[in-house]
Amino acid sequence: MPDRDDSFFRLSPDRVLTAVEGAGFSPTGHCTALNALENRVYDLRLDDGQHVVAKFYRPGRWSRDAILDEHRMLFALRDAEIPVCAPLAFPDGETVRETRHESGGIYYAIWPRTGGRSPDELSDDEVAVLGRLLARIHNVGAALETHHRPTLDTRIPLDALALLEDRGFLPPSCARVYGEAAREVVRIYEQLAADVPLHPIHGDCHAGNLLRGADGWFFLDFDDMLVGPAVQDVWMLLPGRDAIAQRQRALLVEAYGEFRDFDVSSLRLVEPLRAFRFVWYAAWIARRWDDPSFPDAFPHFGSPQYWENETRDLCEQLERIQRGGDVASPGEERSAPKSDEPELTNEDFFWDL
Numbered sequence: 001m002p003d004r005d006d007s008f009f010r011l012s013p014d015r016v017l018t019a020v021e022g023a024g025f026s027p028t029g030h031c032t033a034l035n036a037l038e039n040r041v042y043d044l045r046l047d048d049g050q051h052v053v054a055k056f057y058r059p060g061r062w063s064r065d066a067i068l069d070e071h072r073m074l075f076a077l078r079d080a081e082i083p084v085c086a087p088l089a090f091p092d093g094e095t096v097r098e099t100r101h102e103s104g105g106i107y108y109a110i111w112p113r114t115g116g117r118s119p120d121e122l123s124d125d126e127v128a129v130l131g132r133l134l135a136r137i138h139n140v141g142a143a144l145e146t147h148h149r150p151t152l153d154t155r156i157p158l159d160a161l162a163l164l165e166d167r168g169f170l171p172p173s174c175a176r177v178y179g180e181a182a183r184e185v186v187r188i189y190e191q192l193a194a195d196v197p198l199h200p201i202h203g204d205c206h207a208g209n210l211l212r213g214a215d216g217w218f219f220l221d222f223d224d225m226l227v228g229p230a231v232q233d234v235w236m237l238l239p240g241r242d243a244i245a246q247r248q249r250a251l252l253v254e255a256y257g258e259f260r261d262f263d264v265s266s267l268r269l270v271e272p273l274r275a276f277r278f279v280w281y282a283a284w285i286a287r288r289w290d291d292p293s294f295p296d297a298f299p300h301f302g303s304p305q306y307w308e309n310e311t312r313d314l315c316e317q318l319e320r321i322q323r324g325g326d327v328a329s330p331g332e333e334r335s336a337p338k339s340d341e342p343e344l345t346n347e348d349f350f351w352d353l
């Protein structure tokens with residue numbers, strides 16, 4: 001009997017159409033798989049000519065309650081007239097359904113297809129608009145009770161490191177140095193983050209999850225929503241280290257302050273949080289390696305050269321943190337970390353409209 005993961009890997013258009021029909025929609029039969037790795041996402045045309053997006057959540061990643069926390073956040077943002085892409089309700093009023101399967105169903109939700117373009121670059125005026133918008137998102141998040149979402153703390157990189165070590169992904173030539181560097185980043189972060197407040201945030205707030213359409217800017221894909229420091233969303237929106245990025249980050253923080261207080265001292269967490277993402281990203285690929293789509297998407301993962309590059313980058317990042325990272329003046333120019341592998345983002349893993 002196939003297990004639930006195998007059923008997820010082998011989702012077919014027929015099963016997708018059956019699920020959408022069972023949710024009360026009338027698809028024409030047009031069903032196109034969209035660019036997604038973490039979840040499975042499909043564009044469907046309905047009888048009335050409209051298009052919807054069906055998102056099937058990876059089994060075991062989120063509980064139903066955790067998914068509903070995401071949806072509650074989106075509805076709260078929409079009620080506050082903040083532009084986001086919120087799920088559509090099924091006829092019974094719910095926003096999450098479960099497919100039928102012998103080994104357990106797969107949660108799915110239906111979304112409106114949302115048009116727009118991701119920005120290549122942001123002008124100073126656009127950065128200011130986004131700073132105010134991000135502050136409003138955080139105001140809503142801070143007022144929302146979420147009991148089923150993870151917290152962005154040191155457990156995230158430590159759990160990621162443990163997975164890499166316990167499953168033997170780290171080769172002996174790199175394991176000790178990589179592990180020591182990751183644990184030292186964690187130690188420094190614990191000191192720097194002691195008094196930084198936490199609240200629900202987007203969690204994966206990079207430009208790929210930002211669109212500009214006919215009605216202006218809006219954020220999508222709150223799939224990685226978590227409880228964390230506001231600065232996580234700030235640095236991911238403007239991740240660069242050069243003088244332009246530093247200046248625009250200062251502009252964003254200034255505009256953010258028009259709607260919500262921002263602790264400027266929390267900018268010292270930017271480089272440790274960046275290092276957390278290095279470790280988390282490698283562990284994310286490792287955790288999904290049994291998914292047939294991952295070896296195809298990351299053919300160099302696990303090679304000696306891959307881990308040499310990852311270890312070097314992490315050690316260089318630790319040195320940068322020890323020198324003070326982004327605590328320096330906003331106008332100071334910094335070089336980007338070296339890497340032979342271009343970093344992918346969830347722009348590649350959700351839907352591309």
